[in-house]
Amino acid sequence: MSQLSVLLPLTGLFFLISSTFGSESSVALPVSCVTRGADLMEDGLVVLCPPDCTQGRVSVFGTSVYASISSVCGAAVHRGVLGPSGGSVRVNKLHGRQNYMSSFAHGIQSQVLSRWTASFSLTTAKPAKKLKKPSVKKALTGGNKDCQIDIAMVIDSSKNIGKRRFNLQKNLISKLAAMLKVGPTGPHVGLIQASDSPRTEFLLTNYTQPKGLLFAIKELAYLGGDTNTGKAIMHTAETFFSQENGARRGHPRVMMVLVDGWPSDDLEQAAMLARESGINVFLVSVARPAAEELTMVRDKDFMKKAVCKDNGFFSYLITSWFSTTKHVKPLAQKLCSLDSLLCSKTCYNSVNIGFLIDGSSSESQNFDISDVGARVGAVQFTYDQRLEFGLFDHSDKDETMNALQRIPYMSGGTATGAAISYTTQNLFRRMGPGRNFLIVVTDGQSYDDVRLPAIAAKKQGITIYSVGVAWAPLDDLKSMSSEPKDTHSFFTREFTGLAEFIPLLVRGICRDFTENN
Numbered sequence: 001m002s003q004l005s006v007l008l009p010l011t012g013l014f015f016l017i018s019s020t021f022g023s024e025s026s027v028a029l030p031v032s033c034v035t036r037g038a039d040l041m042e043d044g045l046v047v048l049c050p051p052d053c054t055q056g057r058v059s060v061f062g063t064s065v066y067a068s069i070s071s072v073c074g075a076a077v078h079r080g081v082l083g084p085s086g087g088s089v090r091v092n093k094l095h096g097r098q099n100y101m102s103s104f105a106h107g108i109q110s111q112v113l114s115r116w117t118a119s120f121s122l123t124t125a126k127p128a129k130k131l132k133k134p135s136v137k138k139a140l141t142g143g144n145k146d147c148q149i150d151i152a153m154v155i156d157s158s159k160n161i162g163k164r165r166f167n168l169q170k171n172l173i174s175k176l177a178a179m180l181k182v183g184p185t186g187p188h189v190g191l192i193q194a195s196d197s198p199r200t201e202f203l204l205t206n207y208t209q210p211k212g213l214l215f216a217i218k219e220l221a222y223l224g225g226d227t228n229t230g231k232a233i234m235h236t237a238e239t240f241f242s243q244e245n246g247a248r249r250g251h252p253r254v255m256m257v258l259v260d261g262w263p264s265d266d267l268e269q270a271a272m273l274a275r276e277s278g279i280n281v282f283l284v285s286v287a288r289p290a291a292e293e294l295t296m297v298r299d300k301d302f303m304k305k306a307v308c309k310d311n312g313f314f315s316y317l318i319t320s321w322f323s324t325t326k327h328v329k330p331l332a333q334k335l336c337s338l339d340s341l342l343c344s345k346t347c348y349n350s351v352n353i354g355f356l357i358d359g360s361s362s363e364s365q366n367f368d369i370s371d372v373g374a375r376v377g378a379v380q381f382t383y384d385q386r387l388e389f390g391l392f393d394h395s396d397k398d399e400t401m402n403a404l405q406r407i408p409y410m411s412g413g414t415a416t417g418a419a420i421s422y423t424t425q426n427l428f429r430r431m432g433p434g435r436n437f438l439i440v441v442t443d444g445q446s447y448d449d450v451r452l453p454a455i456a457a458k459k460q461g462i463t464i465y466s467v468g469v470a471w472a473p474l475d476d477l478k479s480m481s482s483e484p485k486d487t488h489s490f491f492t493r494e495f496t497g498l499a500e501f502i503p504l505l506v507r508g509i510c511r512d513f514t515e516n517n
Contacts, residue, residue: 028088028125029250030148030338033058037068037075037120039339042350042435043093044375044392046125049073050146051086060110062100067116068093078108079122094119143186143208147336150188150204150247151180152236152279154257155220157193158227161260166222168321169258169286174217175325177210179332184208187336188248190240191217194232194257196225200239205246229263233306234270237277252344253279254335257306260286260321266299267306276510280308280343282334286318308343347510351435352391354427354462356381356419357407358442376400377427381419382412383447387426416446416476420453420464428462435516436462437509440480443469443495451479458482463512465505469495482512 028048031039040047049072058074061067066075076082076089084107100113153173157166173191180187188204201220207213236255241247255274274281283306299305307314313334318327334340355378375391388407394400420440428436438457454464466477468491481488487508490501 030146031072032146032339033071033073035072035339037066037070037072037091037093038118040072040091040093044090046088046090047072048088049076049082049086052084053077053086054084054107058108060108061113061116062119063103063105063110065094065097065100065119065121066110067100067113068096068118068120069116070110070120072120072122074108075110075120076122078103078105078110080106081122081124088125090123090125092121092123094121143183144181144336145185147180147187147338148185148248149252149254149336149338149341150241151190151335152204152240152253152255153189153191154194154198154229154232154236154255155191156227156229156258156260157195157199157223157225158260158264159224160227163222165260165321168324169260170217170220172321172324172328173258174214175328176331177213177217179328180335182208182210182213188246188251189213190246191220192232192236192240193220193223194227194229195223196228198228198232198235199223200235203240203245204248226264227259227262228265229257229259229306230265230267230270233257233267233274233281237270237274237279241277241279252338252341253277254282254341255279256282256284256331256335258284258286259302261288263299263302267302268299271306275308275343276347278344280314280341281306282314282316283307284316284318284331286321286324288317288319308341313337313340347513351375351437351509351513352428353377353509354379354391354423354436354438356416356423356438356440357388358382358414358416358444378404378407379419379423379427380407380410381415381422382410383415383418384410384412385419385422386410390427414442414444414446415448416440416442416480417448417450417453420450420457420480424453424457424460424462428460435513436460437465437512438462439465439467439505441467441469441498442472442476444471445473446476450476454480463509463516464488465508466490467498467501467505468492469498 028046031047031049033050033053053071053073058071060070060074060078062070064079072091077084081089096117097119098115100116102110102112155169155173161169177189182189188208190204191201193199193201202216207216233255241253247253271281283303285303303315304310316331316334318324352375357378357380377391378388380386380388389403394403423438457464463482464480466481466489468477470493472491474491477489477491478485490504492498
């Protein structure tokens with residue numbers, strides 16, 4: 001078998017899986033001055049700190065290495081990697097330790113702490129691509145930079161709400177849009193009406209200035225029909241947040257759903273899709289059903305099932321459309337609480353995927369290299385091992401795919417056990433458990449033991465999927481893979497059969513991620 005004919009199918013498998021999950025985004029995640037290291041779920045995350053994170057507003061514990069309860073931005077100023085004007089910084093998670101030392105540096109006094117369970121250090125991040133300098137007029141209408149989110153407002157336009165309350169609803173969302181301070185560098189807002197069938201009225205980029213947005217809301221026409229909120233959520237989750245429709249890379253996605261009374265259809269499946277797609281669903285219920293009306297409600301738990309997480313944060317109750325003004329500010333504050341937008345983290349953008357590729361005479365990818373934070377790395381092995389690229393080496397999809405195509409072919413025997421140990425130590429170092437996945441692709445029998453290295457990897461929080469081709473023994477595949485074995489190991493006689501495993505791998509990784517997180 002020629003080198004080219006062997007590597008091409010394997011490259012295809014790697015490409016397809018990588019293109020679903022993705023490498024780290026080049027866009028920094030906006031945070032506040034009080035965001036702590038413990039609030040960040042990923043290692044190596046690049047965050048964007050606002051200006052003026054000074055001593056009076058932040059708590060910092062340690063010097064050089066900081067306890068995870070420290071303000072990330074305050075520690076960055078203390079460390080000297082950021083100035084008072086803010087900017088981007090990379091946060092590297094570390095183990096806990098004893099004796100965090102205090103010191104005074106760059107206007108920040110850090111504190112002593114005898115012991116803490118987790119730590120972090122800070123390094124400079126690559127500067128983001130500079131935007132063209134705005135004119136004075138544009139700068140004044142740039143928007144709320146502390147609330148850089150994309151919002152889909154799903155409003156009730158059913159016969160239940162009626163024209164009068166529909167106009168009161170428009171008044172509420174107009175005030176909310178004004179409070180959010182939409183703008184090119186602030187929040188973007190689009191709108192969908194829920195009725196018999198959902199209707200997208202305008203997209204995220206149609207109105208990026210307050211005046212135009214408020215006029216568009218004023219001109220909305222009442223539709224009537226049933227309150228098919230589930231249909232509207234499904235429509236929004238499936239179509240609204242694409243880059244073609246103006247969704248921005250690396251920006252949290254929020255869906256605010258207003259319901260008058262109760263929905264006519266089921267919300268559960270649509271809300272599940274929204275959560276799995278990284279969309280933070282808020283449900284605002286106005287004029288909840290009275291006790292005597294509950295018999296007419298299809299699902300009394302519709303609020304719990306609709307929201308991103310049933311923790312109280314994503315649900316909001318308003319007793320009447322005639323008393324909404326006092327709710328505008330707290331609603332805006334919820335939508336802009338970036339640290340609390342839990343559904344921004346999904347299997348599609350928060351996992352670390354390592355490919356362990358058999359180069360002895362073999363092979364090797366539909367995970368979208370995502371815009372938020374999934375990372376991809378690759379190791380090739382024979383008797384020896386070679387780290388082709390690490391999880392932090394490439395910042396976007398194109399870079400990762402180019403690196404994949406440049407991988408030079410190795411030749412030799414097959415020592416899969418040693419390769420698993422090497423990958424555990426060199427690719428997944430300092431990675432937190434629950435989000436690390438290793439896909440081992442091999443077409444031959446290993447000359448060493450695979451069981452013990454695989455057990456050691458799993459103890460470090462790595463979930464292993466084994467993919468065998470041609471002469472790969474089923475016993476080896478089962479020994480390497482995580483439990484349950486039947487859903488974590490795959491085999492095909494021909495390299496062309498690898499493509500059939502892609503949807504199974506995608507669903508499996510998403511299932512494991514959800515269960516572990």
